[in-house]
Amino acid sequence: MKRIHPSLILLVTAVLAYGILIPQLGFYWDDLPMSWIRYELGAEAMTQYFSNNRPAWGWLYQMTTLIFPQVPIYWQVFALLWRWFGAVVVWAIIRELWKDKSDFALSLSLLFLLYxxxxxxxxxxxxxHFFIVLFFFLLSIYLMLRRRTVVALIFSALNLWMMEYFFVLELARVGFIWTFLRDSYPDPKERLRSTFKLWTPYLALFALAVLFRLFIFNNQVYGFSLVSQLKTDPFTTLLSLLQSILASLWTVTFAAWSQVFTGLDPSxxxxxTVALYVAVILTVFAIMVVYFFKSSREEKTNRYAWYAIGLGLFLLPFAGVPFWATGLNISLAHPASRFTLPFMLGVSLILAGLLALIPRERWRYALLAVLIGLASGRQFLWSTDYLRDWQSQKNLFWQMTWRAPGLKPGTLVLMNEELSFYADNSISAPLNWIYAPDNRSDKIDYVLFYPTNRINSSLPALKPDIxxxxxxxxxxxxxxxSQTLAFYYDPPACLRLLDPVLDVENRFLSADSLMRDAAALSNADRILAAQKAVIPxxxxxxxxxxxxxxFEKAELARQLGDWETVTRLGDEAFALSDYPNNPLERFVFIEGYAHAGRWERAVELSKVSYRVSKEVVGPLLCRLWERIETETAGGVERNEALGQIHNLFACAPQ
Incomplete structure (x- = not known):
């Protein structure tokens, strides 16, 4: 294994941790709106999007999207490669700082790769594109250590001008220089002078970038609230800031790495998935054991470990400044875990240094192998979560197009927040892509809101005519x-267009979702049955x-008053091996059979639905049968059916 280059060890580990499910994965979160803008609305629209939002970073997107099509697998591989490139550069940096510590360099780069x-x-x-910018920063550090100053400055400038995540981390460059010069200049005064001399051009570039952001392009993504808060209430602000810093440091270190010991739920x-999870852990563990135990040798000193820990601790404050200054909460939840990216290198230096302090070599590498194996397995488990959410999102839109083949422009879609890795902004993009594929103007035909996110802001209230x-x-x-469609999505149950008659009192709808209130606004007339949506x-x-x-097709037929189609679809649906996952999914067929004069079947399905939850389903069935009674003509069988329903479910007589 010693002949294998560390970069290949890193690549194999990256593929096992991140790449096994790549062929099945899709687009998530901001992937959808950003790719929709570039590929569907065009390069000009992408330029407009970035005009007040990291314009230099936008140029990077313009270049990469010229190379790759809007196909998820290309971008999944692309992202994995840049994650790997970054780890390889970290390995190269550590080799420059400690030339005789090749195993330490690999262990640290593995911790960085799997953070x-x-x-x-x-x-x-x-x-x-985040990892490309991070790569620019890391490569500038490596080139600086190799005394390639001009090229290093170019890559440093790319980092500074593209985005703010790694902006302040640039100041931590001085820590790398100080560490690099430790042997050449043992005297602290001489090392300080040499460090400042080597740092000066990079510091000047940083100052230029600050001036540019302050006076030329000062439209930042996030506002700096700290200064104004300090002026208003300095003591409370400083106390809150200290608490935020300590909480963040705990989050990015101990809390982050503790996640590798959790997450598996066989149910x-x-x-x-469990079998693959175990296979990933064991395979990576075996690679680590074979490589490190065959290549390791006894060390006479662990002084380098203390230097690594010190450098890592030095990096952490610079990594956190962009978020502490803007009041952003650093957490491990989606999507805020992106704020941990600048901390990756510092945390990896600290952890690798702590492992290097373990005196017995076998214990050190055994613990490293366990951590790397578990981290690989944890990342794989997260990939399965993304796979499930992608499949759920695909099912959402297929079911939506079955229920609503077309939508009138100007339709507001309200939906509960069911998907884990998609904001409402995320899925507004495919909503337009599907229902308005030819619209290239700056007039957006549709948006989707989660009421919980938008109420009292973009959505002033859940009332008509606003x-x-x-x-x-x-x-x-x-x-x-008043031009709203309200959907409720709770898989494995089907997507349901909410009924303003039934769902305002439907306790199957979470009260916290606000969808009972939204149901009152749902207007099925916004659906264009004659159109045919185009799924990308x-x-x-x-x-x-x-x-x-x-179910969806029957709901559409019910809306059109086509009861013959409803009953035909019902006969076919109930003959399947598949079945409803929500008792209300039988309601459309109850109504259809009633309108078709098949009263016994309608009563039978009502009884089946009622048994699921008498307290919740009973009142809803009463409302449904009230509508049936109003819309159907009198007759003996009808009257008998209505009498049974009133007696069974204790419905109030009309």
Missing amino acids: PGFNQQWVAYLYS THGIR PIRYDYLAGTFEGNT AIYGPEPGHGWCYY
């Missing part, structure tokens, strides 16, 4: 709350027609 504080690797279109992940104007990335949406190629071929297909 579990960041768990969004598969938001690939977006984060591949959620299934046998196949104008909605929303600036959506590359254009503006104009609508009205990234969503794959149409899935097989199971229960949800028949």
Whole structure:
């Protein structure tokens, strides 16, 4: 194994941790709106999007999107490669700082590669560009240590001008210089002079970048609230800042790495996922054991470990400044775990240094192998979470197009926040892509809001006749709350267009979601049944027609008053091996059979639904049968059926 270059060890580990599910993964979070803007609205729209939001970074997107199409697998591989490139450069940096510590360099770069504080690797279109910028910063450090000053300054400038995440980290460069010169200049005074001399051009470049951001391009993504708060209430602000710093440092170090010991749930992940998880851990563990135990040798001193710990501690404050200054909360949850990215190198230096302090070599490498194996497995488990969410999002839009083949422009879509890795802004993009594929203007036809996120802001209230104007990335949406469709999505149950008659009192809808209030606004007349939505190629071929297909099509037929189609679909649906996952999914067929005069079947399905939850379903069935009674003509069978329903469910007589 000693003949294998460390970069290959890093590549194999990266593929095992991040790449096993790549062919099945898709686009997530900001991937969807940003790729939709570039590929569907065009390069000009992308330029407009970045015009007030990291314009230099936008140039990077313009270049990469000329190379790769809007196909998830290309971007997944692209992001994985840049994650690997960054780890390789970290290895090279450590080799420059400690030329005789090759095993230490590999162990540190592995910890960097698998850092579990960041768990969004598969938001690939977006984060591949984060990792490119991080690579620029790391490469500038390496080139500086190799005395390639001009090229190092170029890559440093690319980091400074593209985005703010690694901006202040540039000041930590002086720590690398100080460490690098430790042997050449043992005397602290001489080393200080030499350090400042080597740092001067980079410090000047940093100062120029600060001036540029202050006086030329001062439209930052996040506002700096700390200064104004210090003026208003300095004591409280400083205390709050200290608490935030300490909490952040705990989060990016101990809390982040503690995640490798958690996460596996056989009931959620299934046998196949558990087997792959164990296989990833054991394979990576075996690679680590074979490589390190065969290549290691006894060390006479661990002084380098203390230097690494010191350098890591020095880096941490610089990594956190952009977030502490803007009041952003550093956490391990999606999507805020992206704020841990600048901390990766500092934390890895500290952890690798602590491991290097373990006196017995075998124990040291055994613990390292365990950590690397578990971290690989944890990252793999996160990839399965992303796979499930991508499949869930694909099912969402297939079911939506079955239920609503077309939408009138200006429709506001309200939905509960069910998807884990998609904001409402995220899925507004495919909503427009599907229902308005030919719209290239700056007038956005549709937006999707999660009421919990938008109430009292973009969505003033869940009341009718309220104008909605929303600036959506590359254009503006104009609508009205009276032009709303309200959907509820709770897989494995089918997507449901909420019924203003039934769902305002539906306790199956989470009260916290605000969707009972939204149901009152739901207006099925916004649906254009004669149109045919176009599902983009990234969503794959149409899935097989199971229960949800028949349910959605029956709901559309009910809306059109086509009861013959409803009953035909019902007969086909109930003949499947598939079945409803929500008792309300039978309601459309109850109503259809009633309108078709098949009263016994309607009563039978009502009884089945009622048994699921008498307290919740009973009142809803009463409302449904009230509508049936109003809309159907009298008759003996009808009257008998209504009498049974009133007696069974204690419905109040009309």
